[in-house]
Amino acid sequence: MVADGGARLVGFVTGGGRPEAIRREVAELLPEFMVPAVVHGLERLPVTPNGKVDRRALEQEADRRRASALARPAGDVSPGHAAVTAAWREVLGVVDVPGDVNFFDLGGHSLLVPALQEALHRHTGVRLPILDLFRHSTVADLAARLARSTTAAPPAPGAEPPPSAGSSRRRRGDAARTLRDRRAQEADR
Structure with missing residues (x-):
């Protein structure tokens, strides 16, 4: 070796x-x-x-x-396959991403899976569940999974991705605090 x-x-x-x-x-x-x-x-x-x-x-x-x-020319690579490859390159920091090699065999690990989820979302506009990233751990399998997704349209160039679950939880928390503050003010009157 x-x-x-x-x-x-x-x-x-x-x-x-x-x-x-x-x-x-x-x-x-x-x-x-x-x-x-x-x-x-x-x-x-x-x-x-x-x-x-x-x-x-x-x-x-x-x-x-x-x-x-x-x-080697990529041949007939679908846009989904190219997007998954780009996300893997970004997260793993590698240039060579074969379509049939497992994410974990290329140096990926469980702590990188959320970063892969975000990178895929940026490249494809689709936020897959983390469990799907474990189930479909090759580029080819993941591209096929994305092709079955009903929302597999790539984001417009320069478009902001939709807010993540974390940011919507923060907004709900902010709204709850505001409501609680209003109720406290009304009770003081």
Whole structure:
């Protein structure tokens, strides 16, 4: 395993196994911080002149594959898919967001889910329940969930998002205090 230019672990395997299946198996055995973000297959590992694994060559290969993936045209990506990808990039601080990789495998954690909810709301105009973000934890699944939403219209450029539940609770609290103050004043008369 090596760290690529994006400061994430990248694994390399030989022997013809399916890299994503191997990654899933490793994820079951190792702590989360030790699991590579992506696993690539190679015919053979590069070696230095003295026979050791050439880590520099692996780092260069990881960087080359990452650049190749980023340069690859997105194909027929729906606006919802692009919006979810943009939200994930914003929250996770990563450039490469594959459509089929779990949010938590890319470095996300439960404390980032509310930030993801807000970012998705800004990018799509839809505020999904937090539980949906746990249930649909890949870009593809989340984009499909957004497509099923009846209010999936993106916000107008420069438009303010509707107030959050917290701000409406504050307004209700302010109104209750005002009413309470009025009643106290009337009782004093």
